[in-house]
Amino acid sequence: MNPTLPAPDYVTEQQFWWPWNKFRLPPDALYTTLHERFNTRSSTIxxxxxxxxxxxxxxxxxxxxxxxxxxxxxxxxxxxxxxxxxxxxxxxQRQAESSPPTSDRAGSNTDPNTQPDTPESPPLMTSTTQFNPDDRRTGLPQT
Incomplete structure (x- = not known):
């Protein structure tokens, strides 16, 4: 994933303030060296x-x-x-699953724009998920 990182003006955009001067770092270290060092990781594709x-x-x-x-x-x-x-x-998909259904039609409990139910997807890999190569579901993450 290659997100576009902000390039804020640290003088005028106060929402990006951080104590850079306390550590004698440049303010733009937030989205350059600090981001690269502490907010990224390498992984196999x-x-x-x-x-x-x-x-x-x-x-x-x-x-x-x-x-x-x-x-x-x-x-x-x-x-x-x-x-x-x-x-x-x-x-x-997860956002849609977590949003409560809305209805514009009186007496209707279903959204006419909703796709039919599909089988549940395997869980996403998270920092608390363990990889199990012996899993019979072809090594999917275990939660």
Missing amino acids: QEPSAFHRDVVECGNNSSTVEEFYNKLAGRKNERINEIDIAWTDRGR
Whole structure:
């Protein structure tokens, strides 16, 4: 996920105040060095077998190492976009699930714009979720 970080004017935008001068740091460290160091983490994008398939496909369709690396970089961007879309869609779904239903029609308890019920999705990976590779649901996170 590559969110667009704010670039506030720390003099006029008081909601972004933090005690930067106490630590002799520049105010913009909030969304630069501090953000990078304490609000990000590296993680694997794909499982090894899926990554292997991408490497094989990119390798078979490349003539030079530069072209191979460029194709892999493009594939990485595709996979990150897929993850972003999945997270965004799941976030919207969870938000819709937590919102109380509204009704514009008298006597109706259902929203005509609501999609039919779908099977429950597996839980999202959170900091309190444990990964269990022996899980029979193909290693889904355990809560």
